[in-house]
Amino acid sequence: MSRVNRLAGVTAVLLLLAGATGFLSIARFLSGSEEDNSDRAAPIASAADRAITQLQQRLASKPNDLVSLDGLGSAYLQKARESGDPAFYTKAGGLFDKAQAIDPTDQEGITGASRLAAARHDFARALELAQQALRLDPDDPDIQGALGDALVELGRYDEARSAFQRMLDARPDLNAYVRIAYVRELYGDSVGAIEAMKLAVEAVRPGGETAAWVHWQLGNIYFNTNAPDNAAAEYRAALDAFPGYVHAVAGNARLAAARGDYEKAIELYRDVTARQPVVDYVAALGDVYRAAGRDGEAQRQYDLVGAIDSLYRANGIDTDLEMALYMADHDLNRDDALGQARAAYEARPGSIRAADVLSWALYKIGKNDEALNYSREALRLGTQDPMILFHAGMINYKVGDRDAARDYLSRAIQINPSFSILYGEQARTTLEDLQNAVKRQE
Incomplete structure (x- = not known):
């Protein structure tokens, strides 16, 4: 059976599972386990779980109550973040649509719909809805946050930074701090990003999924800046706040892979993908299998990525950017990767x-001069992302600018020597070749 036909078959099975028994069955399928896992400890109910139960009961008696409709829609958005199950986005969308049909000036529902559009990567629609909500209530800091979220993903960074600053000025809280941290990271201020995330840690209520999420985000910044001990401490704090927190387990898996403990990384990623089979984690498990020389098991994970993506698209999520990068990284259908990358850039x-x-997809297909233009655009904020710098280094190497290539590759490795299980060795060997060439010329 060809790889494409095999993938189509897996997709069909997953979509049938989704229709029949939901995300849990998909997780069992992806983990290769059909046994009953009922003897596992039951997951801890989150605040979102409790809110969903209460609001469903309220709507059963008052089906047109706007506060309950908006609240349940927001709870479903939170549950989608917690579980990775895209079906919650569809549920949230139905509630926000109903709320707006009842009252087109329902500012909470419009803001919720903006957040949903952003979660589905429809950032133009998210911006339109945030602006609509802002006309109804110009002083609401949550609307400023939704506005900034859309603007930042559309590449309108100065406007986004202004929106987040207005949010912070109006109400300096957790939601504002995490956004300020993200903007600082985009502008290459890792120290400032860490400072803002520490304020978020101080602001969050101890315990629960939100506290775990904040610690996990801070841990990721530490990992990306080559501070693995600090990252591990934050992942532990996340697990203390919300035992079993899947993203913190994934963080520990990434740390294990970075130090070369592939068996531990595989063990942890298998746990993660059994509970939350999203593309990032399934692909990461495949990458670790490949690094460990277990190519057959790696391929099994890679074969599932397209199937999971189909499920996300079926629930209204635009994954062009993520899938373009995945396909380019794994040398799959480079023409399709480039097409999706162009579509994502146009959006x-x-x-x-x-x-x-887009620069990386162009590089992979040999269009290096065009790739260079987009790579320069990707670097325009001064973002200290080792992967962006690695891409720039390899593209400059291909166009013959060896000095720039050496600079970008050395910076990528200096920021985080463990930035990529796929490309770390390539970055080091290419940089070594460039440095040796300089020595030979001296």
Whole structure:
């Protein structure tokens, strides 16, 4: 059976599972386990779980109550973040649509719909809805946050930074701090990003999924800046706040892979993908299998990525950017990768992430001069992302600018020597070749 036909078959099975028994069955399928896992400890109910139960009960008696409709929609958005199950986005969308049909000026529902559009990567629609909500209530800091979220993904960074600053000025809280941290990271201020995330840690209520999420985000910044001990401490704090927190387990898996403990990384990623089979984690498990020389098991994970993506698209999520990068990284259908990268860039003109992915897809197909233009655009904010710098280094190497290539590759490795299980060795060997060439010329 060809790889494409095999993938189509897996997709069909997954979509049938989704229709029949939901995300849990998909997780069992992806983990290769059909046994009953009922003897496992039951997951801890989150605040979102409790809110969903209460609001469903309230709507059973008052089906047109706007506060309950908006609240349940927001709870479903939170649950989608916690579980990775895209079906919650569809549920949230139905509630926000109903709320707006009852009252087109329902500002909470419009803001919720903006957040949903952003979660589905429809950032133009997210911006339109945030602006609509802002006209109804110009002083609401949550709307400023939704506005900034859309602007930042559309590459309108100065406007996004202004929106987040207005949010912070109006109400300096957790939601504002995490956004300020993200913007600082985009502008290459890792120290400032860490400071803002520490404020978020101080602001969050101890315990629960939100506290775990904040610690996990801070841990990721530490990992990306080559501070693995600090990252591990934050992942432990996340697990203390919310035992079993899947993203913190994934963080520990990444740390294990970075130090070369592939068996531990595989063990942890298998746990993660059994509970939350999203593309990032399934692909990461495949990458670790490959690094460990277990190519057959790696391929099994890679074969599932397209199937999971189909499920996300079926629930209204635009995954062009993510899938373009995945396909380019794994040398799959480079023409399709380039097409999706171009579509993502057209939808997010000015986005440094979209420019970076497009540059990499162009590099993979040999269009290096065009790749260089988009790579320069991806670097325009001074973002200290080792992967963006690695891409820039390899592209400059191909166009013959060895000095620039050496600079970008050395910076990528200096920021985080463990930045990529796929490309770390290539970065080091290419840099070594460039440095040796300089020595030979002296």
